[in-house]
Amino acid sequence: MSTLTATHPAAGPAPADPAHDYLDLDGLLSPEEIALRARVRGFVDERIRPHVADWFESAHFPRDLVPEMGSQGLLGMHLHGYGCAGRSAVEYGLAALELEAGDSGIRTFVSVQGSLAMSAIHRFGSEEHKRRWLPGMAAGELIGCFGLTEPGAGSDPGGMTTRAVRDGGQWVLSGAKRWIGLASVADVAVIWARTDDGVRGFVVPTDTAGFTATPITAKLSIRTSIQCDVTLDDVRVPADAVLPGAAGLAGPFSCLNEARYGIMWGAIGAARDAYETALTYALERRQFGEPIAAFQLTQQKLVDMALEIQKGQLVALRTGRLKDAGRLRPEQISFGKLNNVREAIAICHQARTVLGGNGITGEYSPLRHANNLESVRTYEGTDEVHTLxxxxxxxxxxxxxxAARR
Known part of the structure; x- marks a missing residue:
């Protein structure tokens, strides 16, 4: 007889639910990280999910949520001081994931406010800039925007034509920007312009004469957010409006990398929500006398989605740990942004097929997420740019x- 005897395993942590966390990735997170994620998920469930389909349909940006997100510590949450929460990169990523599980447009607001406008002021601004703008922006009392992209200079910011010229004790800014998030509701804009000494950034209150922001309304994507055309018609700002710590394109590129980092997390949130919607539907929807989850082709779709979501979460988490350790390189951010957004779009489209015809209605999230992710795929670096x-x-x-060198 074998000397082996059956024993009951010692009590330990509950096994992961394979439908939602196949690899038990929660085991890689600290209790503090899990608690923050749960808090943001609860905020999304209470304040975003019940309304987001209507917001998307009516192209409504829920501005009343801004101070609420400020009180949740979500605005500039990875920055330190000046009223900012000082959270880790991983914690910011987890928050971005949960926000985009609600809607890309909401996560886009947090990204524009915190990763672009606030990061630029925090990293490159004067002490006066920081004290004047950051506390109000962190609280959601003030809104910022980031003016880099132009009508003729999208993927190539080096082709910008907006100019800033010294005129006595002032700078005069002239030019145009396009696809500038939040510009029509912003209190302050960080505008990048060419000077005789290269590209510089300027802190521009949006009530300055000559600054005009016009929302772009004919959008099929991120309809819960605001993007604008901005005209700078001899906008005069004082000499100290220039960001003293930024010279050249390295300044705006560093801010773009902050936004790209959040995107790699957020895209997986949209994918997860689409997958969970498809899974729930497949278990409830019956055809030919069976739930469609019992069919082999449906199970293959669900498995393919789960595989890529878990891999995308691992990519984001590893990138976040590198960022918190101060070891993250820009090309590693491109890895995550390129992979996770591309896979998230495929997952959302696949999830829509599980829903059949019902999937094209606003009642279900996958196609809304897929539409939104087409914008996410484009901004802060297209697939082509990150590939290069x-x-x-x-x-x-x-x-x-x-091509130009040939």
Whole structure:
């Protein structure tokens, strides 16, 4: 007889639910990280999910949520001091994931406010800039925007034509920006412009004469957010409006990397919500006398979605740990942004097929998420741009202007 005897395993943590966390990735998070995630998820469930389909349909930005997000510590939450929460990169990522599980447009607001406008002021602004703007922005009492992209300079910010010229004790800004998030509701804009000494950033109150922001209304995506055309018609600001710590394109690019980091987390939130919607539907919807979750092709779709969501979460978490350790390189951010957004779009489209015809209605989230993610795929670096960033890292050869050099 075998000497082995059956024993009951010692009590331990409950096994992961494979339908939602197949690899028990929660085991890689601290109790504090899990608590923050739960708090943000609760906020999304209470304040965003019940209304987001209507907001999307009516192209409504829920401005009343801004001070609520401020009170939740979600605005500039990865920054330290000046009323900011001083959370880790991983905690910010988890918050972005939960916010985008609600809607990309809501996460976009947090990104524009915190990762772009606030980060630029926090990293490159004068002490006066920081004290004047950051506490109010962190509280959601003030809104900021970030003016880099132009009608003729999207993926190539080096082609910007907006100019800033010294005129005595003032700067005069002239030009145009496009796809500027929040500009029509912002109190302050960080505007990037060419000067005789290269590209510089300027802190511009939006009530300054000559600053005009016009919302872009014909959108099929991120309809809960605001994007604008901005005209700068001889906008005069004082000499100290310039961001003293930023010179050249390295300044705005560093802010873009902050936003790209949050995107890699957020996209997985949209994908997770689409997958969970499809899973619930598949278990409840009956055809041919069975729940459609019993069919092999449906199970294959659900498995494919679960695989990519779990891999995307691992990519985001590893990237966040590197960021918190001060070891993250820009090309590693491109890895996560490129992979996670691309896979999230595929997951959302696949989830829609599980829902059949019902999936094209606003009652279900996957197609809304898929539409939103087309914008996320484009802003803060297209697939092509991040492919070339990675290609340069892999080969040592920059291919961005290869055609122009031939």
């Amino acid at each position: 960033i990675m290609g340069r890292a892999l080969t040592g050869i920059p291919a961005f202007a290869a």
